[in-house]
Amino acid sequence: MFECIAAVVNGKSQAFQLTRLTLDEPRPDEVVVEIVGVGVCHTDIVVRDQYYPTPLPAVLGHEGAGVVVKVGSAVTKVAPGDHVVLAYGSCGKCENCQKGDAGYCLEFFGYNFGGGRSDGSTPYHAEDDKRISGCFFCQSSFGTHALATERNVVKVDKDVPLEILGPLGCGISTGAGTVMNALRPIAGTSIAVFGAGSVGLAAIMAAKVVGCTTIIAVDLNYDRLKLAKELGATHAIDGRSGDVVGEIQKLTGGLGAHYSLECTSIPAVFRQAVDCLRLTGVCALVGAAALGTEVSLDMNNILFGRTVRGVIEGESVPDIFIPQLIALWKQGRFPFDKLITFYDLKEINQACADSVSGKVLKPVLRPAQVD
Known part of the structure; x- marks a missing residue:
């Protein structure tokens, strides 16, 4: 004992x-x-x-x-x-x-x-x-x-x-792994991250590592948005600014983001994360809400090639992924x-x-x- x-x-x-x-x-x-x-x-x-x-x-x-x-x-x-x-x-x-x-x-x-x-x-x-x-x-x-x-x-x-x-x-691997293991964006694509907490900021760092060129952070906290830009976000949006979806579309040539992450567990924010996507875009849900939490989506938005999917633990194999993140940290990239x-x-x-x-x-x- x-x-x-x-x-x-x-x-x-x-x-x-x-x-x-x-x-x-x-x-x-x-x-x-x-x-x-x-x-x-x-x-x-x-x-x-x-x-x-x-x-x-x-x-x-x-x-x-x-x-x-x-x-x-x-x-x-x-x-x-x-x-x-x-x-x-x-x-x-x-x-x-x-x-x-x-x-x-x-x-x-x-x-x-x-x-x-x-x-x-x-x-x-x-x-x-x-x-x-x-x-x-x-x-x-x-x-x-x-x-x-x-x-x-x-x-x-x-x-x-x-x-x-x-x-x-858990948290850091969830954010980074959702980008690197689940979404796997190719270089030059755009991503919007809703919620600049530890999971969202890990996702932003990972998006920079893999070569996303438009990385948009959305949050209510000014200090977190400032840090997001220091860590790799190219743009920061205050979630209280009004038309968040419209702003993301403007930043992506009117088309919407290739990818989005929802990290807040708030149904209204989840809806924004889906609505901001371009055709064939993918939204990853990582925020853990209370059991029974429901959200409403426009079925026609989904119909036109958009994907909504949940991601648990960043879809990582810990024995492989954690050493990879440590190696990136040693290089100053994560x-x-x-x-x-x-x-x-x-x-x-x-x-x-x-x-x-x-x-x-x-x-x-x-x-x-x-x-």
Whole structure:
């Protein structure tokens, strides 16, 4: 057993509380990781507020990075001392996983939101014997230690600052991967990104990397739009300016954008992201809305060759894509660290509040200072 301190949310929309827990020894396919840095993602807040029904109390957190401290008897991918980024969970056995589409694993919800292992057990044990949900995204990394699986740990080079790498496990990979893996725009094309948060800005950086020549950021926050232009956007539009769709059409020769991304989870914005497309354009939906959220679209807009599609986890294979993003970072071509603001783990509630308010883009918690 491992003694650890974790941030536990006990009830819907309640504050996280640092709690001393005991973590299981790793099973044959499991890995124990000492967390160095963990990003706060929109999905963590969505689950805290129970828009997705992960059982509470729970340890959340799914953008962890750290050092392997112990591995199960069957693990060969990593060894104690290795630096790793923790990605999302998948079964590895269903048809989609076998095709390399693990983000669309047929067991995705259970592995990532179920609150325990596939057999229903949870690796955490509290002093009062209350059940604490764990295995969130096969990691639950809001704490000093996390229990992951061999399948969702990604070994990374030790010459990269480990504390910045956690967001590559979800948010940053989602934005960049939606462009690089799902949309795959050719050089010289146009793209509009609705929502200049961490996911949207990662998409903008990726669009620059692949050679898009018209990159349009849409947001309500002046500072985010300014940063978007620093990171590669060629144009910035204030979402309150009126006819956003019309402005995008003007910037694209009256035709509309080749591609768009919707990162806000707001139905009215999603509609704009579709309406701004040219004929045969593609809109990618990446914003995670509450279950049951609906949107209305003009059927004739879709009829004329436009495509609307959802994208999960940037359609990335983490073992391949995360090292690719790190290589781009080393070259100065993907400066995702500019999005990060650090907090101690004990400041998790402030970090969440600052994320929701838009004060910061990507909070990263550092558990090292927890007593």
